[in-house]
Amino acid sequence: MQAIQTELTADRVNQAISAILETLGEPTSELHTRAMTAFQSGDHQTVKRLASTHLSDYYCKALGYLGGALKLTPNTDTILAESARAAADFVRERTLARLGAEIAKALG
Numbered sequence: 230m231q232a233i234q235t236e237l238t239a240d241r242v243n244q245a246i247s248a249i250l251e252t253l254g255e256p257t258s259e260l261h262t263r264a265m266t267a268f269q270s271g272d273h274q275t276v277k278r279l280a281s282t283h284l285s286d287y288y289c290k291a292l293g294y295l296g297g298a299l300k301l302t303p304n305t306d307t308i309l310a311e312s313a314r315a316a317a318d319f320v321r322e323r324t325l326a327r328l329g330a331e332i333a334k335a336l337g
Contacts, residue, residue: 239301246298250295252320253320267279277293290315
C-alpha cells in the first residue's frame with residue numbers, strides 16, 4: 230500500500246488540476262468556452278455561476294469546483310475528487326452521445 234502524502238502544496242494541487250483539465254479537453258460549445266475562459270482568467274465566481282445555472286452540465290460542474298481547490302484548505306481533497314468525478318461524467322456523457330450517433334448511423 231502506498232503511503233499517503235498529507236502535505237498539500239500548490240504544485241501538487243496544480244498537477245491534479247492539470248490532469249482534470251486534460252480530461253475535460255478543449256471546449257466544444259459556447260457555454261464551455263465561456264466557462265474555460267473565465268476559469269483561466271481567474272474569474273472563479275463566473276464559473277460557479279455558470280455551473281449553478283447549468284446544473285446538468287458536467288463540464289461546468291468540474292470547472293466550478295476547481296477554483297476552490299486553489300485555496301489549499303482542508304477540503305481541497307474533496308473538491309478535487311468532486312471535480313474529477315464531474316470530469317469523468319462529462320467524458321462518459323460525451324462518449325455515450327458519440328456512440329449513440331454512430332449506432333444510429335450504422336443501423337439507420
